[in-house]
Amino acid sequence: xxxxxxxxxxxxxxxxxxxxxxxxxxxxxxxxxxxxxxxxxxxxxxxxxxxxxxxxxxxxxxxxxxxxxxxxxxxxxxxxxxxxxxxxxxxxxxxxxxxxxxxxxxxxxxxxxxxxxxxxxxxxxxxxxxxxxxxxxxxxxxxxxxxxxxxxxxxxxxxxxxxxxxxxxxxxxxxxxxxxxxxxxxxxxxxxx
Amino acid sequence: xxxxxxxxxxxxxxxxxxxxxxxxxxxxxxxxxxxxxxxxxxxxxxxxxxxxxxxxxxxxxxxxxxxxxxxxxxxxxxxxxxxxxxxxxxxxxxxxxxxxxxxxxxxxxxxxxxxxxxxxxxxxxxxxxxxxxxxxxxxxxxxxxxxxxxxxxxxxxxxxxxxxxxxxxxxxxxxxxxxxxxxxxxxxxxxxx
Numbered sequence: 180x181x182x183x184x185x186x187x188x189x190x191x192x193x194x195x196x197x198x199x200x201x202x203x204x205x206x207x208x209x210x211x212x213x214x215x216x217x218x219x220x221x222x223x224x225x226x227x228x229x230x231x232x233x234x235x236x237x238x239x240x241x242x243x244x245x246x247x248x249x250x251x252x253x254x255x256x257x258x259x260x261x262x263x264x265x266x267x268x269x270x271x272x273x274x275x276x277x278x279x280x281x282x283x284x285x286x287x288x289x290x291x292x293x294x295x296x297x298x299x300x301x302x303x304x305x306x307x308x309x310x311x312x313x314x315x316x317x318x319x320x321x322x323x324x325x326x327x328x329x330x331x332x333x334x335x336x337x338x339x340x341x342x343x344x345x346x347x348x349x350x351x352x353x354x355x356x357x358x359x360x361x362x363x364x365x366x367x368x369x370x371x372x
Numbered sequence: 373x374x375x376x377x378x379x380x381x382x383x384x385x386x387x388x389x390x391x392x393x394x395x396x397x398x399x400x401x402x403x404x405x406x407x408x409x410x411x412x413x414x415x416x417x418x419x420x421x422x423x424x425x426x427x428x429x430x431x432x433x434x435x436x437x438x439x440x441x442x443x444x445x446x447x448x449x450x451x452x453x454x455x456x457x458x459x460x461x462x463x464x465x466x467x468x469x470x471x472x473x474x475x476x477x478x479x480x481x482x483x484x485x486x487x488x489x490x491x492x493x494x495x496x497x498x499x500x501x502x503x504x505x506x507x508x509x510x511x512x513x514x515x516x517x518x519x520x521x522x523x524x525x526x527x528x529x530x531x532x533x534x535x536x537x538x539x540x541x542x543x544x545x546x547x548x549x550x551x552x553x554x555x556x557x558x559x560x561x562x563x564x565x
Contacts, residue, residue: 222496222498223498226462226502227421227460227502228420228461228462228501228502229462231460231461231518232461232462232468233471235517235518235519236516236517236518237460237512237516237517237518238515248462248500249467249498250465250467250468250471267420267421268421268424268425269419269421269422269425269441272443274442274443275425275443278443303415305416305441305442307441308421308501309419309420309421319430319512319516321514322429323429323430323431323512324428324430325424325428325430
């Protein structure tokens with residue numbers, strides 16, 4: 180069954196070990212921030228630094244694993260029709276809107292959406308780490324400078340991940356202008372048993 | 373007064389807003405993992421992702437600021453004689469020793485040293501984020517692949533940071549072979565009022 184995350188919103192749900200999560204960009208050029216916490220102890224969470232260490236790359240795609248702060252594999256990427264995702268940046272938030280879009284209305288962003296969706300699982304805002312930003316396009320130049328470009332994902336593109344432990348997942352349809360090429364679209368997802 | 377961190381050990385201390393912290397590599401080719409927490413609420417901690425976002429670079433040097441998970445500036449880099457540091461990777465730990473050095477004795481690493489030093493401040497191991505790895509040399513190739521090279525720091529090289537809020541600092545002389553070109557040396561530091 181396909182679940183729909185409305186533009187500029189987010190959700191959270193449990194994903195059991197062995198289940199597959201398919202995150203789909205139905206219209207193209209849209210980012211989805213993904214968080215993962217261990218279901219049995221939410222102090223264990225996704226860690227970009229541990230993942231960079233063990234995977235020895237900044238660029239995750241099919242075959243890579245996403246690791247926790249306790250050096251455990253949380254998710255394995257088993258299929259990926261895009262190959263461009265970001266794991267460097269934190270979810271957009273009220274503070275990032277004020278910083279990057281001072282002329283635009285402040286939005287609570289993926290951070291606020293994730294904080295609300297994760298609260299029922301006992302996860303506090305300060306526990307939100309760097310997200311795995313599905314479809315986000317963040318080129319790094321040789322001197323280390325970053326920029327945020329529109330995603331290269333086309334309508335129907337997707338990534339499929341397998342849960343390697345029982346997880347609580349947070350997932351959004353991203354709210355930031357630059358991340359999505361200036362437009363806001365839904366994200367679809369499916370849980371496959 | 374110069375404080376000495378012995379090889380493969382760590383320490384923690386308070387740093388008041390406005391004070392300067394000078395981290396020195398006395399013998400050259402040695403890494404120091406640096407953590408920062410807000411003294412009035414240790415749930416606020418250094419965030420590599422927020423820093424990459426606001427500084428728009430992976431490569432921190434003089435003029436860059438290190439940001440917290442609450443989008444506040446914790447430290448400003450005001451002087452830097454090296455210019456090569458890492459903010460991508462997490463502190464070495466028992467798990468990273470088992471993974472990267474299966475033939476070598478397991479060491480608790482910077483993670484274990486930081487966890488012990490920070491415990492008296494009420495900071496739990498799971499709260500340890502990616503460190504700002506002073507003098508650590510982690511080149512990123514255009515395809516995103518990482519490697520850990522020996523530091524380029526020479527004897528006496530240093531970085532000087534200003535506290536922009538009251539902080540608890542964790543600081544190590546790194547314990548991992550690759551980070552330090554295969555040798556373990558002390559780190560010196562000075563707090564300047």
